Amino acid sequence: EDLRALLGATPAAHTWWRGVDFDVDQSILALGGRSLSLRTPSGVVEDVLVPLHGDHQSDNAAVALAAAEAFFHRRLDDAVVRAGFAPVEVPGRFEVVRGDKATLGILGFSSHLRTI
Numbered sequence: 001e002d003l004r005a006l007l008g009a010t011p012a013a014h015t016w017w018r019g020v021d022f023d024v025d026q027s028i029l030a031l032g033g034r035s036l037s038l039r040t041p042s043g044v045v046e047d048v049l050v051p052l053h054g055d056h057q058s059d060n061a062a063v064a065l066a067a068a069e070a071f072f073h074r075r076l077d078d079a080v081v082r083a084g085f086a087p088v089e090v091p092g093r094f095e096v097v098r099g100d101k102a103t104l105g106i107l108g109f110s111s112h113l114r115t116i
Contacts, residue, residue, distance in 0.1 A: 014070070016041060022066040027058035034058055038065050042075035050085050061085060 007015050016022055025044060026037035033051035036058055037044060050061050068084075069076055076084075 016066055016070060018062070018066075022062055024058040024062045027055060036061055038062050038081070040066050040069050040075070042069055045076075045078050045081045048082055048085055051088060052090060 004017075022038075022040045024036055025039045026035075026046075028035045030049060033049055033053060034055070034057060036048040036050055037046045038048055038061060045065070048061065050057055052060075065076070065081060
């Protein structure tokens, strides 16, 4: 509640609250990432594939979509949202490096690679 009071006192025209104004309505593990249903004040976008692993990526996608719609002051076309998330990658964090064997790189924290 303290954060709501603090942000409510700012000169911002609008404040969107996670879980109230925008959220992840559905997050399903999918081949190559997560399939999401994202809700913003302007509506719901379903079947958004985010090619990243980890349930927290769903939260990141919801915040990103809400921020983009707030910036442009309008709803983004569903096809644009899907196309925007489709090529997303986070290289070096937990990346599958192509080769003869599956090699995982966790380069964001160290320079170590592990071959499986």
